[in-house]
């Protein structure tokens with residue numbers, strides 16, 4: 001169920017564009033920021049507010065890799081493995097993070113805190129490789145020591161949000177999060 005505040009955000013987006021369809025993307029972002037993913041129920045709610053068919057909403061939601069239609073943990077960790085990051089040790093960091101999260105490949109940790117997606121493509125931060133993004137905030141120049149500190153802080157942060165995803169703005173306050181990628 002999405003909150004009244006998010007419903008109002010969607011209605012505002014609808015009223016600020018000449019075409020209702022233009023409000024789909026901002027609506028998807030608003031729901032994802034609150035709930036963490038686009039459930040069937042959330043897609044129906046957006047469709048109702050925008051007076052569109054749910055399929056119109058789902059088609060957009062399923063097109064973009066940054067919009068998630070499946071439930072995930074409070075924190076989505078994605079490690080870039082393209083060439084510049086690979087040359088700077090992304091593969092070894094990937095294995096280290098998997099070990100830390102006790103995951104063999106991608107998936108969600110048993111406590112529901114982290115969802116790990118290790119195969120994201122270049123995020124245009126090659127000059128600061130290797131890097132990962134967590135709830136769309138960047139962490140760059142990664143080393144094992146940095147990863148230890150980041151994950152410790154992320155765990156503490158997740159405990160403050162028992163009912164849903166950790167807002168990206170809060171993740172942006174964790175050590176080594178970069179300013180320039182914050183929305």
Ligand code: FES
Nearest residue numbers: 080085122125126
């Ligand atoms: S290759 Fe990793 S950010 Fe570009």
